[in-house]
Amino acid sequence: MKLNSIKPAAGATKAGKRVGRGIGSGSGKTCGRGHKGQKSRSGGFHKVGFEGGQLPIHKRLPKYGFTSQMADTRAELCLYHLNAIDASDIDVAFLIDNGYVKRGVTKVKVINTGSIEKAVNLKGLQVTKGAQAAIEKAGGKVE
Numbered sequence: 001m002k003l004n005s006i007k008p009a010a011g012a013t014k015a016g017k018r019v020g021r022g023i024g025s026g027s028g029k030t031c032g033r034g035h036k037g038q039k040s041r042s043g044g045f046h047k048v049g050f051e052g053g054q055l056p057i058h059k060r061l062p063k064y065g066f067t068s069q070m071a072d073t074r075a076e077l078c079l080y081h082l083n084a085i086d087a088s089d090i091d092v093a094f095l096i097d098n099g100y101v102k103r104g105v106t107k108v109k110v111i112n113t114g115s116i117e118k119a120v121n122l123k124g125l126q127v128t129k130g131a132q133a134a135i136e137k138a139g140g141k142v143e
Helices: 079-084 092-097 129-137
Strands: 074-078 107-111
């Protein structure tokens, strides 16, 4: 293989559009730029993000990003977290008191990640279908 023999695959490249080559070519005269206006002229451009004088989206959005207001009141636990807890009855208050979720959390959801070997009784927690099946298979129950 030589550098002067390297070519793109057949059909990978396309010939550039030849503009300004007469009316029969389909892009003659105005060369596909339409009539009049800033974009029809050579050198006619405006800065990236310019929206015709309307306040651009990058200025309309908050600088510090978006954080969900719900995120502070929600938490999730995996099955292997439940396995590590030394209690059989688990509710939101128990999880907060023992430091498994932070204060201010009102809803906790148990998700099907990992495995659970012991029986636990969950009260007032949301549970995914897969997690509920795993908990009931281990001898626990969800209320």
